[in-house]
Amino acid sequence: MRIPCPFCGNRDVSEFAYLGDASAPRPAADAPDADREFFEAAYLRDNPSGLHRELWYHASGCRSWLEVERNTRTHDITKATFARDRVRA
Amino acid sequence: MHYSIFSLARQALLGHRGWTAAWRDASPKSSYDVLVIGGGGHGLATAYYLARHFGIANIAVLEKGWIGSGNAGRNTTIIRSNYLLPGNNPFYEFSMQLWEGLEKDLNYNAMVSQRGVLNLFHSDAQRDAAARRGNAMRLHGVDAELLDRTAVRRMLPFLDFDNARFPIEGGLLQRRGGTARHDAVVWGYARAASDRGVDIVQNCEVTGMIREGDRVVGVETTRGTIRAPKVALAVAGNTSRLTAMAGLRMPLESHVLQAFVSEAIKPLIPGVVTFGAGHFYISQSDKGGLVFGGDIDGYNSYAQRGNLPTVEDVCESGMALMPMIGRLRMLRSWGGIMDMSMDGSPIIDHTPLDGLYLNAGWCYGGFKATPASGWCFAHLIARDEPHPVARAFRLDRFASGYLLDEKGQGAQPNLH
Amino acid sequence: MSDISAPQPNRIDGGLIDRSRALRFHFDGKQYQGFQGDTLASALLASGVRIVGRSFKYHRPRGIMTAGAEEPNALVELRTGARREPNTRATTIELFDGLEALSQNRWPTLRYDLGAVNSLLSSLFVAGFYYKTFMWPASFWERVYEPLIRRAAGLGRASLQPDPDQYEKAYAFCDVLVIGGGPGGLAAALAAGRAGARVIIADDDFIPGGRLNNDVHTIDGLSGVEWAKYTAKELDALPNVTMMTRTTIFGAYDGSTFGALERVSDHLPVPPAHQPRQRLWKIVAQRSILAAGAIERPIVFGGNDRPGIMLASAVRTYLNRYGVAPGKAATLFTSCDDGWRTALDLARAGVKVEAIIDARSEISPSLVASGQTIGARLLKGAHVIDTRGAHGLSQIRVRTNKGDDIAIESDLLAVSGGWNPNLALSTHLGGRPRWSEERSAFLPGDLPRNLVVIGAASGALTLAEALKQGTAAGATSADAAGFKSGARPEFVVDDESISGEPLWQAAASRSKAFVDYQNDVTQADIALAAREGFTSVEHLKRYTTLGMATDQGKMAAVIGHAMMAALTDRPMPQVGTTIARPPATPVAIGAFAGRHRGQDFRPVRLAPSHRWAEQLGATFVDAGPWRRAQWFARPGEADWLSTVIREVKTVRSAVGVCDVSTLGKIDVQGADAGIFLDRIYINTFSTLPVGKVRYGLMLREDGIAMDDGTCARFAPDHYVMSTTTANAAKVMQHLDHARQVLWPELDVQAISVTEQWAQFSIAGPRARDLLDRLLGGAIDISDAAFPYLACADFCWRGRPARLFRVSFSGELGYELAVPARFGDETIRAIMEAGAGYGLTPYGTEALGVMRIEKGHVAGNELNGTTTAHDLGLGRMMGKKDFIGKVLARRPGLVDPDRPAVIGLKPIDRRQRLRNGAHLFSPGAAVKLENDQGYVTSSAFSPMLGHWIALALLARGRERVGQILRVVDPLRGADFEAEICSPVFYDPEGARLRG
């Protein structure tokens, strides 16, 4: 598998570290329902068979955190952007 | 039809024409008392124990492909009960004891072979962890021995003792550990369950859950609608997909784990050996192939196949541990989709929906659990309360913080 | 070279071997001879050797069936000693001088094998027989039955010695990868190469050309062999084309990555200097063209495994390429036109063709005529049903179209049941082949992106089609990669017929009819599987082992599937075929490892003082990737413990120095650095004054402790964080996550400076004296100017330096940091400056002992399951938001029953506390349910004079003063210990402020 790092270009997956589901933003600690929100953000995952938005770290490259859109059935990667640029919920 | 040396001899004289199907290939009825989804080891064992111990026989096991096509049919067959935590250890030991009596119980030779499992360690910290775990085992009456370097060398002289980057310091040995013939476990349970009236329905994929309010009352399948007051999931890596059909998110990720087999060679490796300074474990099948594996590929996947970096990583570790395997050839590689849980331990529990029961989160270690998992899941389904040895496998432990994290990696499934 | 030339009775004229270079070799101890360009198989056949091995289960004598990688029978142990290589296919190993090979799976000899009794018991040993028996008594399985099965199974023997050869890995990138160098592949490479694309063309074989080297062909007036040679020459001359022979593409992986194995030295007695045995290539190709040809399939009939029975195409290969006639009197059994070529080639080579048995009743008149010209008896609509011969084929039994059985004397039977495209690589990424009724074969189905299949691999079996498809694929692939292909050449070739009818199995007979030769899967086994419900091809495979041998079913799995289709009355597309997996042909495990074994398994990180420590004779220990000095023994010291005791005592009474450069160091800068660190650590850092250091603890988001260390502030917008050695990379990743993903709005930059600074801990009552002397006034280090937890950067000897007043040992302590290049120089300067103060260097062991004496938690306590509270650090938690704050509130993480870090002292002070021992309340039964905790860290305390330990104990803090039972069944210990504060030494901390 090769991930198209927007800075480094196409690189082998072995250069990256995986964090998983990118869908859950970090909740606010002072939210009234913070306990439940943090539990859900930390433990409950979208785990689809198909398109998946996920976080990867270019550990052996430019050290960017990337948001990658990948098909978990075919491993096709359709998009990779810097996580810092993502639209935050 | 009873299996024995006598029936085999009799059939040999008859040209083996008298054998009948090992299990009935059933067509689904429109309703059952219990639906077990997933014709892997866990699902079939659950159905068998429900029929045998809990008096429920109107059961169907629904399998999307052929039985054993999931992880039951593609694992490295290691069985052991060398667990650390009190929530895990008694469960796996119960499973080990069931393995020890399985063949008689099923009248099927699953080739349970207790040739030992040796976990090597390479540093003081690893020795400490091994000692802690070995002691926990002994405290539960499970056999465990702490071997030093000399003892390991006597046992496995072909390991790299003289030029290793991470020298072997010793190992934790469970002599009762070993392997079992994975496919035979599936077939044995299927046959025994089928004999007790369970319908084993292949090529029947569950595509939807039928809900009435907060109750699950049946499923949609590629072979029609089937209703049942109790629907039990034992679908390993596909759990999240199935629960999503019922509107539930799970503390699970599906990851691919690869395994490998070498060309067949004469007996070489006595039991199971695991490397502690890298990701590698190995045993030898009765056919002669070295069966080995290592780390998961590390990203969500439903593809049942992996990539080259993991193959290399596993073989590098293999060569670092036993450089005599260099000239042996890898014959085949494959992958399985595992339900990696957030603390690396399984779940056998009710779900928030009535009538929907969950057996999942076995990660890369659920083959050894097959008998106990089936037994405990059957107990839960039949009695609606957890079996005592599986009481810690709760679904709400992530919210409550009563985690069962053997490795201490936290909520990152790919690190367990 | 010996001048005694062994006879080669079956050698004939012609072929692509170099007769001027005779090579000697041994098989089963007997000497033979062949030529350069032979394979072991062709040389054995030339020498008249027929039995080459024994089968897996029944130990049947077997010969050479094929001339390629699909060979199921002729597997040998190649080479000797540590280089012994079991299961090597004689058909692909190039002959070299001095080659030694042994037959396998036989005892005592190949001709007389005792294991063959299995064959007599074969009526018992049907597919899956072991599932039905051997269940009683249970203990007999491991002791009796299983060892018998294991010994009988398996093929060759491993050497049991480390592989002495080197392996190498390499990467390659190209626009177009062509897999296979037959006519199709060559044409493709030529078209793409001429267009200017970067092309790699790989072929398994040692000469390119594929079937052109094995069959008689003409292309544009040249012989096929010559055409291949010229084309290869042109490719070789193109700077953008790389031709790799002896290279197998073994796997297709995601991201257009292919795995390839180059056999660099396997054709030589030993690898030459600086050359690996094999090289593993990882090839990234924009486009790829699969041109891997097709594999002929046999026909199943009684006695079809007798040595002397071969694939028809293999017979041609031996005749045409190797100049070997594998028999004297040959018969052909076929159901397709292509098989007839073999009869014609045999006749041309002077071998008598006894008969052509064609299962079809209609045969084209031109074929019939050609058969007549060679004088072969033609049996239309007939089947071979059995064979005879003691050590190889001597007679064939045929059932004619009239139902009569006749005998034909023959020592060679060429069999052709059609062709299966070699399409495995097109399915590695999940595509499934599709059944073609027209071709009676599985053809490539859904293809991976950017891969095309051409030639015989796609089911286009003729040479003309292979060339045409190859040219087109090469050109379009180059175009797609951004090049411009030119005119497409058209090749003039001779006509070929591909017509035929599928014939899976001949009429039944009483003899065993093998489907999977190596694994001894018979026609009857398939019928049994069908009867017992193993009707899915995947169940069939696993129950009978069909297709699980070293050829992975390349020869015959599809035949078995067709039989199952017939037995269960299902059409082929519904029955399907089993999944092919990498590697396409078996690959040495050593090749996947490359040079990463032994000391090179993983890199080693060496601390800046490493050379100096080596010179001092330090003992080293691996700490993750680092190699650190564990202790510095002095002459006369009895054992490591006395060394460590001396080191500790010296630190506590005088002064010691330890290289702590391995701790992670992270430079954190930016206007928001303070706010950022407040969210990273549980305690507050925005309020830390410049010039000060603070201890911090960070959690994972799940509320569990992640890492601890000190963090210093050098400027309002500049901190330097230290992490544990083990977690340095993890923390860096964590910080990057926090600043890029969680809070990109903060102005904060972070970068590792672990490697930039050599850092030395100087600790002990004389530490300040030593430093005064060393630094010579470069900085004021009086207690007033530089109190506990002060830090400063300054200039020393014209270079930047940093000083921190911190202490892990509990003594007056400093850490001095200098640019890493000067680490060696600096440690030597420290040693010199400390000589007068009784300085000792100390290693990680003494470091560990002192931290246990002080009750500092480390990796054994921060084990991924402990909270700040468990560690006794709960009070540090601030009110602000920080990572881990919310989930640390979960009931399970604040349960009063949780374990806490406490200290332990044995009641009987002579007892040794060991890590991993478990703790019980006195009086409670010693069983897992009553487990109270365990010993995490232990050491012999030089200051207390007995063993001490830290432990995690349920409700530990409230139990200080109580007695516990320490149980260590593994090592046979069971004694009592007293619970105490984890701080054993200088609990008031007076010493470090001194």
Add this chain to the structure above:
Amino acid sequence: MADRLNHGFAASSNPGVIVSIRNDLGYATIMVRRGADEQLKQRVKTAYGIDLVPGPRRSASGDVAFLGIGPTTWLATQDDGGNGFSVSLKQAVGDAASVTDQTDGYVIHRVSGPRIGQALAKGFPIDLHNRAFAPGAVAVTAVSHLGAIIWRLDDLEDGTPVFEIAVFRSLVDSFRRWLDDSLAGFGLARN
């Protein structure tokens, strides 16, 4: 002559690869402060006459060069700069970027020679061919399980490519074991 991958030569009188260590460089990482991209560009231009281009590229002028190693990060180098380079760099960029001295953090090898591409292919998982990695290209990657930064300088007059490779100081022995193994078949000269 096609680019044959599988033959080597051992004579070091005719070396396929030449290796030297660059001890003279001073270097530092600079990471742009939030929102200060333009400011940094200008200051670098003013101080060094260099256009700070984003992306994995090397831009040099005189004795100073900037190598893009991350989206907002560069490794700046100065011939004979020593640890002092980071100090002057910090002055030059002011609060537009965070500057960190790394002069001791890496060891930099200069490698060249007619066979260098083939030798590096035995570990670098990136395409170092002219078309993909021309002079001026930079890549942060891993070689033989250790991190490395590689960049390509201008070719020698005879067209021989020249690369520089930075690896962490603690790992240099392991790196050299890999490099020496990979060069062995090609003939090696050390400068």
